[in-house]
Amino acid sequence: MPVNYIHPDYEVIRNPDRCVACRACERQCANGVHEYLPDAGKLVCDDALCVNCHRCVTLCPTRALKIVRSGNTYKENVNWSGETINELYRQAGSGGVLLSGMGTPKPYPVYFDKILLNASQVTNPSIDPLREPMETKVFLGAKPRTVARGKDGRLQNNLPPQLSLSMPVMFSAMSYGSISYNAHESLARAAEALGVLYNTGEGGLHEDFYRYGKNTIVQVASGRFGVHPQYLNSGAAIEIKMGQGAKPGIGGHLPGAKIIGDISRTRMIPEGSDAISPAPHHDIYSIEDLRQLVYSLKEATDYRKPVIVKIAAVHNVAAIASGIARSGADVIAIDGFRGGTGAAPTRIRDNVGIPIELALAGVDKRLRDEGIRDNVSIVAGGSIRSSADIIKAAALGADCVYIGTAALLALGCHLCRSCHAGKCNWGIATQMPELVKRLNPDIGYMRLVNLLTAWRHEIKEMMGGMGINSIEALRGNRLMLRGVGLNEKELEILGIKHAGE
Amino acid sequence: MLREGDARIPSGCAISGIFSKAGKRMSGEAIIKSIAVMHERSNGLGGGFAAYGIYPAYKELYALHIFYDNTGAKKECEEFLERHFDIVNLSKIPTRKVKEVTDEPLIWRYFVAPLPTKLAESQLDEREFTVQCVFRINTRITGAYVFSSGKDMGVFKAVGYPEDIGRFYRLEEYEGYCFTAHGRYPTNTPGWWGGAHPFALLDYSVIHNGEISSYDANRRAIEMHGYKCSLQTDTEVITYIIDYLHRKHGLTYKEIASVIAAPFWQTIGRMEPAERAEHEYLRIMFAAQLITGPFSIIVGFAGGLLALNDRLKLRSMVVGEKGDMCYVASEEAAIRVIEPDLDAVWAPSGGQLVMFRLHGGDE
Numbered sequence: 001m002p003v004n005y006i007h008p009d010y011e012v013i014r015n016p017d018r019c020v021a022c023r024a025c026e027r028q029c030a031n032g033v034h035e036y037l038p039d040a041g042k043l044v045c046d047d048a049l050c051v052n053c054h055r056c057v058t059l060c061p062t063r064a065l066k067i068v069r070s071g072n073t074y075k076e077n078v079n080w081s082g083e084t085i086n087e088l089y090r091q092a093g094s095g096g097v098l099l100s101g102m103g104t105p106k107p108y109p110v111y112f113d114k115i116l117l118n119a120s121q122v123t124n125p126s127i128d129p130l131r132e133p134m135e136t137k138v139f140l141g142a143k144p145r146t147v148a149r150g151k152d153g154r155l156q157n158n159l160p161p162q163l164s165l166s167m168p169v170m171f172s173a174m175s176y177g178s179i180s181y182n183a184h185e186s187l188a189r190a191a192e193a194l195g196v197l198y199n200t201g202e203g204g205l206h207e208d209f210y211r212y213g214k215n216t217i218v219q220v221a222s223g224r225f226g227v228h229p230q231y232l233n234s235g236a237a238i239e240i241k242m243g244q245g246a247k248p249g250i251g252g253h254l255p256g257a258k259i260i261g262d263i264s265r266t267r268m269i270p271e272g273s274d275a276i277s278p279a280p281h282h283d284i285y286s287i288e289d290l291r292q293l294v295y296s297l298k299e300a301t302d303y304r305k306p307v308i309v310k311i312a313a314v315h316n317v318a319a320i321a322s323g324i325a326r327s328g329a330d331v332i333a334i335d336g337f338r339g340g341t342g343a344a345p346t347r348i349r350d351n352v353g354i355p356i357e358l359a360l361a362g363v364d365k366r367l368r369d370e371g372i373r374d375n376v377s378i379v380a381g382g383s384i385r386s387s388a389d390i391i392k393a394a395a396l397g398a399d400c401v402y403i404g405t406a407a408l409l410a411l412g413c414h415l416c417r418s419c420h421a422g423k424c425n426w427g428i429a430t431q432m433p434e435l436v437k438r439l440n441p442d443i444g445y446m447r448l449v450n451l452l453t454a455w456r457h458e459i460k461e462m463m464g465g466m467g468i469n470s471i472e473a474l475r476g477n478r479l480m481l482r483g484v485g486l487n488e489k490e491l492e493i494l495g496i497k498h499a500g501e
Numbered sequence: 502m503l504r505e506g507d508a509r510i511p512s513g514c515a516i517s518g519i520f521s522k523a524g525k526r527m528s529g530e531a532i533i534k535s536i537a538v539m540h541e542r543s544n545g546l547g548g549g550f551a552a553y554g555i556y557p558a559y560k561e562l563y564a565l566h567i568f569y570d571n572t573g574a575k576k577e578c579e580e581f582l583e584r585h586f587d588i589v590n591l592s593k594i595p596t597r598k599v600k601e602v603t604d605e606p607l608i609w610r611y612f613v614a615p616l617p618t619k620l621a622e623s624q625l626d627e628r629e630f631t632v633q634c635v636f637r638i639n640t641r642i643t644g645a646y647v648f649s650s651g652k653d654m655g656v657f658k659a660v661g662y663p664e665d666i667g668r669f670y671r672l673e674e675y676e677g678y679c680f681t682a683h684g685r686y687p688t689n690t691p692g693w694w695g696g697a698h699p700f701a702l703l704d705y706s707v708i709h710n711g712e713i714s715s716y717d718a719n720r721r722a723i724e725m726h727g728y729k730c731s732l733q734t735d736t737e738v739i740t741y742i743i744d745y746l747h748r749k750h751g752l753t754y755k756e757i758a759s760v761i762a763a764p765f766w767q768t769i770g771r772m773e774p775a776e777r778a779e780h781e782y783l784r785i786m787f788a789a790q791l792i793t794g795p796f797s798i799i800v801g802f803a804g805g806l807l808a809l810n811d812r813l814k815l816r817s818m819v820v821g822e823k824g825d826m827c828y829v830a831s832e833e834a835a836i837r838v839i840e841p842d843l844d845a846v847w848a849p850s851g852g853q854l855v856m857f858r859l860h861g862g863d864e
Contacts, residue, residue, distance in 0.1 A: 123712045124815070133766075135766055146750065155783070162785060368724070467795075468793045476722070
């Protein structure tokens with residue numbers, strides 16, 4: 001066996017005074033970290049296999065386990081960090097592209113954390129959401145330029161199809177295949193219970209979930225997996241996936257090992273074959289081609305479904321969004337570069353794209369400058385972590401947000417960033433039946449409902465503090481925001497003032 | 502010190518309006534008396550009046566009231582006016598010296614009609630042409646500010662207490678069927694006459710008490726439709742919203758009230774299907790024109806007057822009626838002082854539209 005150059009990043013520490021050798025950790029770890037030695041009557045572990053997912057830590061009945069950062073260090077070097085060295089060793093050993101799961105962990109600026117919210121004092125009253133109605137309902141879709149009236153003079157409904165949401169949050173696209181059946185069921189049921197939408201991702205829609213159609217966005221991505229007329233007509237909206245924040249400019253690859261049983265059937269591809277989504281849509285090489293796909297999908301669904309176009313936040317996102325807003329799309333979803341993924345090449349995840357805050361502010365301003373903001377609604381994603389992020393995104397100009405990672409965390413994800421390995425101990429990003437069954441959809445959906453219910457309470461409290469009792473009065477209301485520690489250029493792009501101004 | 506428009510200045514206020522449904526012309530005395538009762542609600546940093554039906558001799562012409570900082574601005578502005586309008590009459594607006602009112606700019610009045618050639622060239626209707634010229638002057642000509650631009654109506658405003666401002670402008674010498682008045686309580690010292698209220702565009706004039714929390718959402722939305730919010734005040738953006746919905750979309754005032762002080766979704770949910778559909782439509786279509794936070798507004802327009810509170814009624818507003826005469830004010834005392842013997846007096850609830858029109862008027 002060749003020498004492995006890499007010392008494990010983490011150490012599994014077992015407190016022998018607490019461990020009762022019940023072997024729960026051994027059973028729980030799909031990575032095979034823990035091993036029982038019958039002769040010695042104790043458990044040992046191989047740190048090198050540990051992904052730090054905390055499954056064993058959480059389930060250890062005597063709290064005998066913890067995982068700590070390994071103290072082992074290379075000779076200190078600012079330029080060549082330990083991580084950089086390890087990655088290089090790994091590539092020198094494998095000859096392969098580095099893969100990662102979830103959003104970038106790199107210390108790029110998180111602008112949401114440098115923006116502060118306003119509250120009412122004296123000159124206007126704050127509003128108590130416990131005493132007064134506080135509205136979080138939003139509608140997504142294009143707005144016509146003029147009103148229409150019938151012969152009787154009454155207003156006529158000339159609105160294109162709209163999506164109605166009880167609060168401005170949707171679960172973002174995560175395909176069946178990249179996440180498990182139970183994870184999808186949890187998302188679908190939660191969306192239904194909450195009056196919001198979840199998104200199938202690019203893997204088609206399992207036949208069991210057609211019943212949640214009213215709360216489903218069906219996605220059409222470059223691989224066109226599982227796309228057929230019934231699928232398109234089963235959801236509340238159709239999303240064309242042009243890009244993803246975690247990996248702008250590239251496609252996707254679900255290994256053949258995961259294309260089994262229902263997944264193969266749902267995706268309409270043979271078992272065991274790799275599901276490869278091309279980097280571009282091969283029928284969309286330009287904006288006029290996008291327009292054709294938008295209208296093809298509208299034709300296929302009788303103009304009854306809004307069409308969402310999802311793009312990754314890249315440098316010229318504002319111009320791209322402007323083109324999309326004139327392409328017949330009803331909603332633009334922008335995915336920031338901190339967004340999550342089941343698997344992405346590490347270098348792309350960590351180096352391509354721009355933060356959602358800047359992309360959102362730029363797009364909202366551009367569409368207003370061009371007088372076409374009402375042509376589309378804007379959904380911001382990648383990465384929305386809390387109710388405060390939602391309020392800030394709304395005030396920057398978003399109609400709604402997408403959450404992906406936050407929803408998975410609610411289901412038990414511990415952000416070990418190993419989704420691509422397919423051995424998710426929490427039953428989320430895996431297709432191994434014994435792991436999938438660990439995620440109980442009855443509990444999973446309830447935890448998602450709890451999370452968004454809590455967020456809705458917080459959103460109402462913050463809105464009330466600002467004296468706003470309807471979410472549409474917050475949208476694009478940038479005077480409610482102030483920057484801290486941002487330079488003039490950043491403030492200019494975000495369109496906000498600095499705190500104290 | 503930043504001038505109004507360079508900073509956003511919240512204000513508390515007093516408002517009052519008098520309207521004769523019979524179209525009986527009355528002098529400005531009564532409105533001064535009414536607003537003076539609410540002296541404590543303003544702080545001497547701004548006040549003003551709008552009066553309707555006061556220019557019967559020129560009622561087909563736009564009456565432009567303009568502040569000039571200096572004669573240079575006047576010259577430049579008049580050159581602009583001559584290029585775009587037929588100026589039928591021009592004069593200083595008559596004022597009297599009042600010791601409480603100081604630092605007055607040059608205050609001029611022009612009765613104008615758009616030049617037919619210019620109008621045809623612009624491909625705009627007459628009203629839109631006039632609006633664009635007003636915006637042009639206010640944003641491009643430094644030191645010139647058009648603060649009134651309607652037909653057969655005029656705005657008179659200044660820095661000071663409203664009762665002093667009324668005397669300054671000799672309001673008792675005007676006769677009209679409708680007057681509104683505003684006393685301002687800004688939280689710092691703008692010191693610029695253009696920042697006082699009413700705010701007006703064409704014949705729409707708005708006086709407002711409150712501080713709307715939706716301001717920047719409303720501002721950014723309305724600016725997309727060609728309006729320029731140069732003053733950063735609530736009243737300005739409310740005026741533009743009303744103009745946008747009424748003149749550009751042809752909404753009725755009742756529909757406008759359902760947009761800016763929209764019923765809550767739970768209320769809409771209890772409506773009859775046809776009414777519910779209409780309200781749902783208005784809320785979705787004009788979501789960006791919803792106004793939240795406290796306000797009471799009185800809107801004057803040709804032939805009518807409307808009053809509206811925010812949907813939670815976070816500001817006081819009382820309505821009184823006596824025969825053909827209608828009164829709206831922040832406080833009942835301001836109505837009683839001019840008409841002690843009212844047929845009815847009541848407080849409209851949040852979001853409830855109150856509208857009075859001349860007999861024979863539509864809607």
